[in-house]
Amino acid sequence: MKPAAFKYVRVDSVEAALSALEQYGSDAKILAGGQSLVPMMNFRIAQPSVLVDINPVNEIDFIRAENGWLCIGARTRQTTLEKNPDVNQKCPLLAAAVKWIGHPQIRNRGTLGGSLVHGDPTAELALVATLLDARLVIRSTAKSRTVGPADFFDGFMSTRITETEILTEVRYPAAPPGSGYGFHELCIRQGDFAVVAAAVQFTADDVGLCTEARVAVSGAGPKPLRIPAAEKILAGSDASAAVLDAAAACVPAELQPMSDLKGSEAYRREMARIFVRRALADAWSMAREKR
Amino acid sequence: MIRVRVNGVEYEREVEPRLLLCDFLRENLGLTGTHIGCEHGICGSCTVMVNGYTVRSCLMFAVQANDADVTTVEGLAAGGKLHPLQEAFSEHYGLQCGFCTPGMLFSALELLKETPKPTDHEIREGIAGNICRCTGYYHIVQAVKAAAEQMAQKQT
Numbered sequence: 292m293k294p295a296a297f298k299y300v301r302v303d304s305v306e307a308a309l310s311a312l313e314q315y316g317s318d319a320k321i322l323a324g325g326q327s328l329v330p331m332m333n334f335r336i337a338q339p340s341v342l343v344d345i346n347p348v349n350e351i352d353f354i355r356a357e358n359g360w361l362c363i364g365a366r367t368r369q370t371t372l373e374k375n376p377d378v379n380q381k382c383p384l385l386a387a388a389v390k391w392i393g394h395p396q397i398r399n400r401g402t403l404g405g406s407l408v409h410g411d412p413t414a415e416l417a418l419v420a421t422l423l424d425a426r427l428v429i430r431s432t433a434k435s436r437t438v439g440p441a442d443f444f445d446g447f448m449s450t451r452i453t454e455t456e457i458l459t460e461v462r463y464p465a466a467p468p469g470s471g472y473g474f475h476e477l478c479i480r481q482g483d484f485a486v487v488a489a490a491v492q493f494t495a496d497d498v499g500l501c502t503e504a505r506v507a508v509s510g511a512g513p514k515p516l517r518i519p520a521a522e523k524i525l526a527g528s529d530a531s532a533a534v535l536d537a538a539a540a541c542v543p544a545e546l547q548p549m550s551d552l553k554g555s556e557a558y559r560r561e562m563a564r565i566f567v568r569r570a571l572a573d574a575w576s577m578a579r580e581k582r
Numbered sequence: 583m584i585r586v587r588v589n590g591v592e593y594e595r596e597v598e599p600r601l602l603l604c605d606f607l608r609e610n611l612g613l614t615g616t617h618i619g620c621e622h623g624i625c626g627s628c629t630v631m632v633n634g635y636t637v638r639s640c641l642m643f644a645v646q647a648n649d650a651d652v653t654t655v656e657g658l659a660a661g662g663k664l665h666p667l668q669e670a671f672s673e674h675y676g677l678q679c680g681f682c683t684p685g686m687l688f689s690a691l692e693l694l695k696e697t698p699k700p701t702d703h704e705i706r707e708g709i710a711g712n713i714c715r716c717t718g719y720y721h722i723v724q725a726v727k728a729a730a731e732q733m734a735q736k737q738t
């Protein structure tokens with residue numbers, strides 16, 4: 292047996308999961324897809340004494356379009372995000388980014404909420420949530436609160452959610468009409484975690500000017516980063532090649548990358564610039580086509 | 583106490599919560615066709631089907647398979663006849679030592695279910711989560727392609 296012994300608690304509602312967390316406190320951990328937690332338990336890096344298995348909690352497995360938002364239950368599998376028609380239509384960037392997570396066998400189990408709470412700085416789902424400024428709904432027995440990425444992602448593998456809380460839902464603004472996205476990722480082998488990744492969303496108006504631009508990069512800091520300096524250059528511009536070049540050029544200075552086996556600090560800065568540039572080109576041509 | 587259907591046979595067993603599904607299949611049920619390589623989700627050799635979807639059996643606890651339908655490589659052949667994918671792997675040298683094969687078969691099976699006529703690139707993507715140390719993958723891709731044709735013919 293690889294993992295240390297634990298008590299197994301299977302729950303079928305959020306209510307029951309919350310009261311189990313309340314009862315066992317810091318000894319307990321939520322088990323969602325298990326694609327990050329179980330490897331850590333097999334290595335005994337994690338040794339929770341109680342596992343609260345939320346796989347049967349179907350009430351947080353949903354995808355609903357509501358007044359310009361796409362609301363998704365935290366226990367929704369990554370494979371579902373990838374294939375669901377509403378996600379592909381209303382938030383196509385999310386569906387595109389999910390395809391970069393591991394492999395089909397991982398996505399068949401892995402969940403939206405598990406990835407976000409795990410807080411890997413290169414996670415595709417964290418990057419998209421940061422870019423789109425998603426709303427995260429967090430519940431405890433006492434209350435429910437909604438936070439944005441800036442108040443949720445704390446730093447390297449760390450998120451601001453207490454041991455008696457559960458992430459239940461994530462809300463994404465639906466892609467505005469006339470918008471396009473770009474997503475580029477550098478990884479050593481297909482399915483690996485990203486070295487760096489860039490995500491972009493552009494909105495074009497009727498005369499072909501950029502009304503809004505969002506740019507975010509992961510793998511170049513303790514959490515995904517928005518790049519306001521680049522966004523400022525793009526907003527209101529005609530998004531000509533020179534403007535896209537200038538926006539990408541200001542990316543490296545905004546990052547806080549680390550050097551590790553997968554890439555040096557300088558390499559990550561440069562690759563982030565190149566990938567943002569490519570994502571900008573994709574996003575802009577898609578936005579113009581749709582106009 | 584858990585109740586699991588594996589390859590259509592129902593089993594009831596008392597298990598410790600920390601028992602991984604892969605160890606349950608191999609040690610408690612004696613189904614050693616499911617192989618264990620890395621035990622942390624990377625290599626794909628432990629891939630099986632649970633309720634019709636491929637999963638890493640090293641990242642699931644046996645207790646989580648309560649009431650589930652599990653298919654292992656022992657359940658692929660039917661009526662003493664190999665599955666077309668197994669035939670094709672044998673025919674096209676899709677295996678050498680065979681360690682990766684059970685997992686490869688399930689990843690390929692899921693791919694063909696969704697993409698009955700895959701391109702070489704799609705096949706490579708479909709099996710990217712399964713590491714093979716012997717074949718260099720070329721023959722596996724050929725085998726999957728051949729099996730796809732075989733299975734399409736059978737359907738028409």
Ligand SMILES: Cc1cc2nc3c(=O)[nH]c(=O)nc-3n(C[C@H](O)[C@H](O)[C@H](O)COP(=O)(O)OP(=O)(O)OC[C@H]3O[C@@H](n4cnc5c(N)ncnc54)[C@H](O)[C@@H]3O)c2cc1C
Nearest residue numbers: 321323324325326327328393401402404405406414458623
């Ligand atoms: C081979 C392999 C490759 C991978 N590649 C990638 C990749 O390229 N990109 C990527 O982003 N990820 C990758 N992953 C990780 C994968 O995306 C995981 O699915 C994800 O990080 C965790 O989701 P999970 O549902 O499996 O959560 P679990 O592993 O079950 O849980 C992770 C953590 O979140 C907590 N948690 C889970 N759900 C909730 C909730 N609703 N509320 C509160 N806490 C919760 C758990 O207690 C635990 O601490 C990979 C994994 C493997 C094994």
Ligand code: FES
Nearest residue numbers: 619620621626640
């Ligand atoms: S043993 Fe399960 S993926 Fe390697």
Ligand code: FES
Nearest residue numbers: 678680714715716
């Ligand atoms: S045949 Fe030996 S590992 Fe694939």
